[in-house]
Amino acid sequence: MTNAPYHAEICDGPSSGYAVWRKASDGVRLRIGLWPLEGARATVLIYTGRTEYIEKYAHLAADLHAAGYAVATLDWRGQGLSDRLINEQYRGHVGTFSDYQKDVAVLLATVSEVGMPAPIAILGHSMGGCIGLRSLIDGLPVKGALFSAPMWGILMSPALRPAAWVLSRAADMFGVGTTLAPGTNARSFILSDPFQENTLTRDLDMWNMMRDQIKAVPDLELGGPSLHWLKEALVECTAIMSAPTPKSPALTFLGDNERIVDADAIHQKMSAWNNGALQMVQNAEHEVFMDIPAVRTRLTAQAVGFLDTL
Numbered sequence: 001m002t003n004a005p006y007h008a009e010i011c012d013g014p015s016s017g018y019a020v021w022r023k024a025s026d027g028v029r030l031r032i033g034l035w036p037l038e039g040a041r042a043t044v045l046i047y048t049g050r051t052e053y054i055e056k057y058a059h060l061a062a063d064l065h066a067a068g069y070a071v072a073t074l075d076w077r078g079q080g081l082s083d084r085l086i087n088e089q090y091r092g093h094v095g096t097f098s099d100y101q102k103d104v105a106v107l108l109a110t111v112s113e114v115g116m117p118a119p120i121a122i123l124g125h126s127m128g129g130c131i132g133l134r135s136l137i138d139g140l141p142v143k144g145a146l147f148s149a150p151m152w153g154i155l156m157s158p159a160l161r162p163a164a165w166v167l168s169r170a171a172d173m174f175g176v177g178t179t180l181a182p183g184t185n186a187r188s189f190i191l192s193d194p195f196q197e198n199t200l201t202r203d204l205d206m207w208n209m210m211r212d213q214i215k216a217v218p219d220l221e222l223g224g225p226s227l228h229w230l231k232e233a234l235v236e237c238t239a240i241m242s243a244p245t246p247k248s249p250a251l252t253f254l255g256d257n258e259r260i261v262d263a264d265a266i267h268q269k270m271s272a273w274n275n276g277a278l279q280m281v282q283n284a285e286h287e288v289f290m291d292i293p294a295v296r297t298r299l300t301a302q303a304v305g306f307l308d309t310l
Contacts, residue, residue: 001113004031005081006054010213013058014065022110024102030082031075032110035061040070042120043111044307045142047128047135048073049151050092051188051222053080055213060123060289060300067304069120072111076103076131079222086178090187092225093178097236100131101138108141120144120310123303126261126286127151129252130236133269136246143310146303147252149286152269153237153262154230168231177228184224188214191221199259199285206290241265250276251306253299255284255291 006019014035022030033054044064046057053075061071075082077100078093086093094100111119121144124132129150136145156164171177180186190198191214195207214221225233252270254263270278279302281288281295288299 001110006033007213007217008058010216011055011058011209013055013061014071016065017058017061019054020110020114022106024077024099024106026099026102028077028083028085028099028102030077030103030106031080032107033073033075034110034114034116035065035071036114036116037065037068037070039068040117041068042117042307042310043070043072045107045111045119045122046071046073047122047124047132048076048080049126049128050076050225051079052125052128053213053220055217055220056210063296063300064304067300067307069304069307070116072107072116072119074103074107076100076127080220086226088178088180088226090221090223091178091180092222093229094232097131097134097232101134104131104135104140121146121307123148124150125289127233130233130240133240133246134236136248137240137243142248144249144306145246145251146306147250148288149254149258149261150252150266151233151237151261152241153265154233155258155260155262164230165234168227168234171227172231177231178226180223181225181227181230187223188221189223190214200287201285201290202283203290203292206287210290237262237265241269245269245273245276247275249306249310251303252276252278253281253288253302254278255281255286255288257283257285260286 004019004021017035078085122132123146125148129147
């Protein structure tokens with residue numbers, strides 16, 4: 001375990017924040033972010049979404065600190081400052097989605113080794129919600145889960161879905177799986193798209209924060225995924241939707257203007273979650289914890305209330 005860069009200057013996180021380098025069981029180097037808190041009740045594990053990175057969630061870590069919780073997160077393999085897995089540095093890629101669970105193992109080990117309290121829950125956003133549900137299915141030792149617009153399905157038209165399966169599988173068969181998935185951007189759309197057309201947040205300050213962070217630390221940038229990533233994501237979403245629902249309690253937040261992940265899959269899964277609740281967020285986009293201040297305050301209070309019951 002060695003010190004890794006933590007860019008406190010581009011985020012508004014707890015002063016205790018720092019990062020370390022760790023290696024997964026297959027040798028991939030990962031950046032782990034830690035916000036310890038003296039006297040913390042427990043630790044919350046933040047599972048970030050695709051393209052995301054530690055500093056993006058520093059403000060949420062500060063909110064959880066204020067409620068008495070330590071926080072730990074990471075840059076998943078292939079993004080942030082963790083090892084990129086293919087030569088195209090701006091392209092999202094992974095070998096298999098099960099590889100992300102190797103990253104989870106490192107995160108858990110690091111929390112224990114640095115003396116932070118045992119994890120009480122995960123907070124999984126988007127792709128992190130997919131990875132998080134798999135963690136729960138596999139027996140992650142936490143008492144509950146929070147989800148934000150979890151990627152339990154990828155939003156696409158019914159006509160396009162069969163083509164996505166065929167094209168992504170064919171790309172692997174012909175050795176071109178690292179090709180950029182059609183309809184996605186080669187570079188981060190946050191740097192090029194106008195705020196008025198974005199599908200992430202209604203809050204201009206949060207949009208500018210995300211843009212400014214990438215401009216300040218260009219190595220954090222990530223564009224669209226590879227066709228191989230798309231295939232693996234489709235396979236994993238199908239598998240977790242078919243798996244029995246975990247018994248641990250869960251609270252899921254979803255904006256009713258969601259336009260990135262498949263909202264129908266979220267409604268379906270949560271309707272079958274005996275110990276779960278789905279909280280719709282009126283007019284919100286994909287990033288509900290980066291919505292307008294009044295919404296962020298309300299959702300954080302609900303999230304903390306849920307954690308306090310575990």
